[in-house]
Amino acid sequence: MKPYIALLAAALxxxxxxxxxxxxxxxxxxxxxxxxxxxxxxxxxxxxxxNGISGTITLDPENPTEVTGKIIVDAKSLRVPNAVMQDHMLxxxxxxxxxxxxxxFEVSEILNRQKDGPSGTAEVTGVFSLKGISKKxxxxxxxxxxxxxxxxxxxxxxxxxxLVVRTTFxxxxxxxxxxxxxxxxxxxxxVTVSLAIAGAAPKN
Amino acid sequence: MKRVLQFTAAIVLAxxxxxxxxxxxxxxxxxxxxxTMKIDAxxxxxxxxxxxxxxxxxxxxxxxxxxxxxxLGIAYLPNLYSKKxx
Numbered sequence: 001m002k003p004y005i006a007l008l009a010a011a012l013x014x015x016x017x018x019x020x021x022x023x024x025x026x027x028x029x030x031x032x033x034x035x036x037x038x039x040x041x042x043x044x045x046x047x048x049x050x051n052g053i054s055g056t057i058t059l060d061p062e063n064p065t066e067v068t069g070k071i072i073v074d075a076k077s078l079r080v081p082n083a084v085m086q087d088h089m090l091x092x093x094x095x096x097x098x099x100x101x102x103x104x105f106e107v108s109e110i111l112n113r114q115k116d117g118p119s120g121t122a123e124v125t126g127v128f129s130l131k132g133i134s135k136k137x138x139x140x141x142x143x144x145x146x147x148x149x150x151x152x153x154x155x156x157x158x159x160x161x162x163l164v165v166r167t168t169f170x171x172x173x174x175x176x177x178x179x180x181x182x183x184x185x186x187x188x189x190x191v192t193v194s195l196a197i198a199g200a201a202p203k204n
Numbered sequence: 205m206k207r208v209l210q211f212t213a214a215i216v217l218a219x220x221x222x223x224x225x226x227x228x229x230x231x232x233x234x235x236x237x238x239x240t241m242k243i244d245a246x247x248x249x250x251x252x253x254x255x256x257x258x259x260x261x262x263x264x265x266x267x268x269x270x271x272x273x274x275x276l277g278i279a280y281l282p283n284l285y286s287k288k289x290x
Contacts, residue, residue: 032244032251043262044232049239049252079254081235144248152246164247198247 020060024163024199026071027054033197035073040188052077053197057107061145061163067110071197073103094178095131104129119144130176139169150200160202168194209279213272220268224260234261
């Protein structure tokens with residue numbers, strides 16, 4: 001009899017822990033989710049954006065000790081204010097988006113969590129992939145959990161929760177094979193990336 | 205002919221500078237689209253809304269000045285007038 005009780009208890013614990021995790025989908029039909037990137041340059045900073053973002057993150061929003069998921073950016077959707085500059089940026093000399101259509105960040109670990117009401121900060125470690133090169137990076141994130149607010153966003157058609165994630169981090173373009181050591185007098189090697197995205201976890 | 209070319213060069217430069225000035229005197233590169241930032245009321249996320257708009261920059265002035273300079277240069281070509289006089 002005892003083994004059955006232990007098994008039942010284990011099943012209850014597992015189902016309880018599964019019930020607490022939610023998967024947030026970051027594909028945003030409203031086009032609000034966005035990534036901005038900035039490179040310093042002599043005349044003016046080169047700055048662009050994209051809202052071609054997709055991916056999911058699974059975590060317990062109330063107690064995010066473990067996080068899994070991947071955020072994907074469609075590299076071809078990156079946009080700068082000048083059409084010629086955009087063609088150069090997406091072309092094979094710079095990002096080569098034909099060969100490398102995705103930029104991604106796969107979350108592997110969450111550290112130094114600090115909660116402040118519905119929001120919290122942490123350091124997220126994961127694998128950042130760009131132009132076919134993957135490197136482990138750590139980025140500071142601010143997360144805001146908005147339970148029951150998905151209905152406000154969908155005009156009441158879908159019930160669920162929202163998770164807002166914000167982060168800013170930098171990387172060296174040379175380390176990702178983007179004209180390493182070249183054009184440093186025209187465009188800085190350091191790229192600053194800011195991400196502001198909201199994921200939706202619908203409830204049935 | 206020389207006067208016409210000089211006048212054309214001056215007009216090209218004037219139109220170029222006036223266009224740049226009245227389009228916002230953008231001290232950066234020419235823009236073919238402009239992002240306006242908005243805020244999503246529910247999530248508080250600030251996001252860009254792009255619109256196609258031509259905003260001339262310093263490269264536009266450089267192009268206008270080059271064209272103007274070329275026209276002015278043609279005005280002072282010696283062959284242009286030697287052919288005329290012959």
